[in-house]
Amino acid sequence: IWLGPPCVCSCNVNPPNQCPWYNSSLTFTQRRDQLLAAMTLNEKINILGGGSCERLHIQPDGFNEAAHGVAWTGRATVFPCSMGLAATWNVSLVGEIGRA
DSSP states (O other), rough: OOOOOOOOOOOOOOOGGSSGGGOOSSSSSHHHHHHHHSOOOHHHHHHTTOOOOOGTTTTOSSSSSSGGGGTTSSSSOOOHHHHHHHHOOOOHHHHHHHOO
């Protein structure tokens, strides 16, 4: 977690696209740095836990783990762990799972 100097801006504005991290003309690095600078330590910790940051217009991620599928919709396809897949030695099966 980057704990750089706090940003003097607050992005509790509408529309949220006025926040610098929504500005697509900036590079990813610039947008990331602006967002992290604006977040408090508690907000950063909350985001890591799948929470949101309403003040900065950041929506919750819910549960989204690529290794086991996407589960934030309430129903999910859950695949075996990577070690279990590797232990099958079945390349075509693993390929099928990857395309699912």
